[in-house]
Amino acid sequence: MTGPVADSMAAGTPAAPPRSGSIKCVVWDLDETVWEGVLLEGGAGEVRPGVRETIEELDRRGILHSVASKNEPGPVIARLEELGLAQYFLHPQVSWGAKSQAVAKIAAALNIGIDTLAFIDDQEFERDEVRFVHPAVTCLDAKLAGSLAELEEFIPAVVTEESGQRREMYLSAISRDEAEEEFEGPSTEFMAGLGMVFTISPAGTEHLRRAEELTVRTHQLNSTGRTFSLEELDRLTRSPDHLVLVAEMRDRYGSYGTIGLALVAMSGAVWKIELLLMSCRVMSRGVGTVLLHHLQARARDAGVTLQADFVPTDRNRIMYVTYRFAGFTEIGHSDDGLILESASADAPVPLEHLEVVIRG
């Protein structure tokens, strides 16, 4: 019998120690793991004890689910629908190919790192095969299926209201991508037809957890990489010297959730953007500059100079380009980076495919 958690001893590969909350998606085997028995031998029984509850609980925490099963696709989907579980599994992989390939396809389709996947299967052979090809994947014995929710890797540091909607957001992203692939005209026309609405509002208490999460998870469109605790964010939203804005976006396929954050220190005639970030989720939608343009317009209306801290990292050059193309120039250095200032006098060209709503 294999060991308790990541049964890595069997393969002789040392497993990395579990990192709390590291798992973003669980890839499930089906026969003898999700359900009792073997489907194609006519024996697919009921859901194994605790599995349904585990799937629901992890879903609530924002952890996604998928499937890697050696089976015929048609009967598998039908059985999952009968059991009322089909809607939980994104990009299910049902084929006779190697499970390591299925796992790689799922990570690519969800655009998440393979080290954030867990793979659960009753067969030691399958776990070893996946672990051999992808040592970073957490491989688990099906015996643990009912108790995943208790393992440290499956307990995220932050669970927000949006965590529970993460699956819905991925599902709308899938419908959106399929529609885009079928659309034959220019992509700008497709974008115009999405009916995108970008909403900017002052950060309220309900936004703080997600704001904190964004400061930790966003690296590319992030001007300083500074992270803020819940308490700090809460204090800043109440401070008369700070402006904390969040941006949300939705289109006709559904919500993208809260995807942007701006933190501005206001002192007299100078406003300074201490942090500006935008989730990678919306990068291809051409909205990376919208929040910045809003701040420029706001500063212009207030008759103040708008500056920004920029701390270069190996991944945020796109944010530097965004600032420069919005008319910011370098005016000096700070302790850890650069100080930019908006020289732009005229209002930027609005994006045609986007409706911007300003609240508060």
Add this chain to the structure above:
Amino acid sequence: MTAPLTSNGTSPEPSDLASEPGDRSRLRAFIEPRMPGITFSDGEDIFSLGFVNSLFAMELVLFMEKTIGTRIPNEELAMEHFRSIDAMTDLSARLRARPTVKVAS
């Protein structure tokens, strides 16, 4: 309508710069598929056409760096150098003309 246009609607190649003859056409070939259904001259401000976005800007910067084989220094990363095919061709020529460290590829 400021600069004289040639019969195919493009401005003549500036001859006083160390421009690589292919820069202009390569830039056009890169940009046109990203602005489908839009015709624009080499002197036209492509950012006034409503295509300003971070991703497009970054793609332009990376494409130019790949073509000329050097990293574009921060002081040159201003929008006016990327506004039109003319401006980008001038920037390429200027960067080719100066001694720079090659980007490892």
